[in-house]
Amino acid sequence: MARYVRRARALCALLLFALLVNAARVQVVLARGYDDNPANRRNSIARYGLPRGDILVGGVPVTGSRDSGEQLRYERTYPQGPLYAPVTGFASQLYGTTFLEHAEDGVLSGTDPMLAPFPLWNDTGRAVNPGGNVVTTLNRYAQEAAYRGLGSRKGAVAAIEPATGRILALVSTPSYDPSQLSGNGAAVTSAWSRLNGDPEKPMLNRAVRQTYPPGSTFKVVTAAAALDAGVITDLDAPTDSPDPYRLPGTTTRLTNEGDGCADASLRAAFEWSCNTVFAKLGVDVGAADMTATAEAFGFNDTRLRIPFTAAPSTFDTSVDKAQLALSSIGQYNTRATPLQMAMVAAAVADGGLAHPPYLVERTVRRTGETVATGGAGPVRQVMSPATAVRMKELMVDVVREGTGTNAAIRGATVGGKTGTAQHGLGNSGVPYAWFVSWAQADDDLEPKVAVTVVVEDAAAERSDISGGGDAAPIARAVMRAVLGF
Known part of the structure; x- marks a missing residue:
């Protein structure tokens, strides 16, 4: 037994x-x-079981959480949704996250180990931490000025603090309310289908994810390359530039919108945006030096994060002389985001230094303790300091007496460059109106803001559309907001 x-x-x-x-x-x-x-579903239930952390602008939350009373308890809210949508993105129970909601999801959802006072104990006990907050670099008044300025028009605004790279405004219109996508019901799926099917593409972040031909605003890059290469040594000397200018190796003749561009000096050509002068300058500088300068400014950089990804701006490196001439006036294959052109203006304003842009100042626990700080990456010397001084002079002349007078601000020095970029089959599309600029109050020691505005569908007759007429007033309003005027 x-x-x-x-x-x-x-x-x-x-x-x-x-x-x-x-x-x-x-x-x-x-x-x-x-x-x-x-x-x-346990992870989803836990994820939405606590309120999500907030995104802050000027110390004030621009996001929130609503108790739905359902199994996935808390839904995201956006009190000023369309205003900040290009920054926050959305946090949806059905469709995931985008932009800051995605890049900082670990902090906002409470899953980032750095939020736990005792990370090892937190891992062992599988505890859920309250979501932390993300403090942005945005200037609320600049953001509102940019949004009001664009109004019902399609376009984008990007503003940067030149000395640091802090992003002060990031606006894209038309916009949308991310709250429509927060929950998981039929209304959310309907909103998703409607927004994705909208031909105006309201969910497209035009400030960082859309590239455009920069047109004459790219002449800032070309002028800097010519000065650094020694092709131009005197801003007021004739440039030996014919009008019209025959593109090398072709029978195509490039012309200007106005008169007086034949043999114009760099100063006059920059003020009145002479295509013939800058096309020839690009050829004289050469493809290698033009490419080097463009890439120093940030073109062809596929690694830019702010912290979410930005579309790379491009300057074609394999071009013949005719193509180089067109590239040098912001046409052919040259493409840029509004953020990239704000970086160009900021580098001029800061003595030739390019500070990588960033949107997050710091992340903090719900109780206020700092978890991590943001900040820019390595600084690049884009052009010599002497070239930067002359570029600032040229940009100031544009606003004082050239095509950018609509951006002038009493009590401040403003530099700018207008642009009207052709596009479409046979250049048949309504031109994009561009304006790039920077501003320094008379009692400031350095420029405080660099702004780029692009308007896709400017409200004017095609022949009257210009960066100075449509985009410059918007830039002026944003610069005034930052300067406190």
Whole structure:
């Protein structure tokens, strides 16, 4: 009898051991697979079981959380949704996250280990931390001025603090209310279909994700390249530039909108945006030096994060002389985001230094302690300080007596460059109106803001559309907001 008892005891022990092994296998080896299984709702329930952390502008939340009373308890709210949508993006229970909601999801959702006072204990106990907050670099008044300025027009505004790279405004219109996508019901799926099917593309962040031909605003880059290369040594000397200018190796003749561009000096050509002068300058500088200068400004950089990704601006590196001439006036394959052109203006304003732009000042726990600080990456010397001084002089002349007088601000020095970029089949599309600028109050020691505005569908007759007429007043309003005027 004892033999059967011993066998039964051994069998029970073996079964118990097998159960323990299987439990360990499930909890350790297979745990991640079960956690990531779409059928497992525990992670989603935990994720939305606490209010999400907030995104702050000027110390004030521009996001919130609403108790829905459902299993996925808290939904995201956006009190000023369309105004900040290009910055916040959306946090949806159905469609995930975008922009800052995505880039800082770990902090906002409370899953970032840095939020835990005792990370090891937090991991062991699988505790859920309250979501932290993200403090942005945005200037609320500049953001509102940019949004009001664009109004119902399609376009974008990007503003940067030249000395640091802090992004002060980021606006894209038309916009949308991200709250429409927060929950998980039929209304959310309907809003998703409507927004994605809208031909105006309200969810497209035109400030950082849309590239445009920069037109004459790119002449800032070309002028800097010519000065640094020594092709131009005197701003007021004739440039030996014919009008019209025959593109090298072709029979195509490039002309100007106005008169007086033949052999114009760099100063006059910059003020009145002479295509012939800058096309020839680009050819004289050469493809290698033009490419080097453009890339120093940030063109062809596929790694830019602010912290979410920005579309790369491009300057074609494989061009013949005719194509180089067109590239040098912001046409052919040259493309730029509004953020990139704000970086160009900021580099001029800061003595030739390019500070990588950034949008997050710091992340903090719900109780206010700093978790991590933002800040720019390595600073690049885009042009010599002497060239930067002359570029600032040229940009100031544009606003004082050239095509950018609509950007002038009493009590401040303003530099700018207008642009009217052709596009479409046979240049048949309504031109894009550009304006790039920077401003320094008379009692400031350095420029405080660099702004780029692009208007896709300016409200004017095609022949009357210009950066000076449509985009410069918007830039002026943003600069005034930052300067406190």
